[in-house]
Amino acid sequence: MNTLNQTLPEIHVYAPSFEHGIAAFNAGATIVSVNGPVLGLRGEKYHVSWQQIQQLITYAKKIGVHRQVHLRLNTMIHNADLPDVREALTQAQNIGIEGIVFSDASILAQAKALDITIPLILATETTVTNSEMINFWHEQGVSKVLLSRELSISELCKLSETVNGAQLELQIHGPVGIFHTLRPVLENYATFLNEKQNNFTQGHVSLVEEKREDEYYRMFEDSRGAYIFSSSDITLYGFLEQLSRIPLHSYLINIYEQQAVDSVDKVVRLYKQAIDAIYEHTFSLPVDWKEQLTTINRYPVTQKFIEFGAPQ
Secondary structure: OOOOOOOOOEEEEEOOOHHHHHHHHHHOOOEEEEEOOOOOOOOOOOOOOHHHHHHHHHHHHHHOOOOEEEEEEOOOOOHHHHHHHHHHHHHHHHHOOOOEEEOOHHHHHHHHHOOOOOOEEEOOOOOOOOHHHHHHHHHOOOOEEEOOOOOOHHHHHHHHOOOOOOEEEEEEEEOOEEEEEOOOHHHHHHHHHHHOOOOOOOOOEEEEOOOOOOOEEEEEEEOOEEEEEOOOEEEOHHHHHHHOOOOOOEEEEOOOOOOOHHHHHHHHHHHHHHHHHHHOOOOOOOOOHHHHHHHHHOOOEEOOOOOOOOOO
């Protein structure tokens, strides 16, 4: 693939708050996804109200005809959650949501049962690694799939050649969730420490490896479990030119929930400017791009997997 993808990829930003969503749109994002009041991944603390979602939709339409707001219903779904699934899907249809990000097949099943016409985006974090799986989900009614972060450039090229109809999305920046358990790990640890008169709070917590003391795995917890993130945010900034030759419909910029709004603005603008320059044939990769990105991102960045893929 030596020619540019014919369509300029959309920039999709996950926004953990209303303010992050406005900043992302202002910086050039064409899609902003948010957690609503229920069932968004890590959404117990980081979510927006239905009223705020309506305000985001209104703002998106005001600043551009191609701006969209998507709703994330992508946490673990239990039987007790199914009434909330139905209510959230119905509300999303009523207020004009233009995409549902999901990871559990119950969302798809309930969407069909309720005749929901909103496009469905499958985002399972790591398991979408082959075209057969993508084609299967497309046949079930899925419009778009988020590809695994562990695919190499070579794998992405080959995979895209045998996809039949589904749109493809790839995360180009941000943290990666590497572990989620329903167990209250931090609460249990706090109980253990406090029993020994060792004060502990669940504020900014990181795991540190014994043999790699410079790597910090961010961690937090809510009533739906504990979450651990990769030690560095991934960035594919240095590979944007190669990616522009693969038929990807959208690029995902994931935002760490505790990231400052001004940082998000700068990160999105940096990618937007680079993507536009590539399609205008004026892009030149800055020598110090990684240092620039690390400074404005405020978390370390890495290019793991994209060149050679995950270890087999």
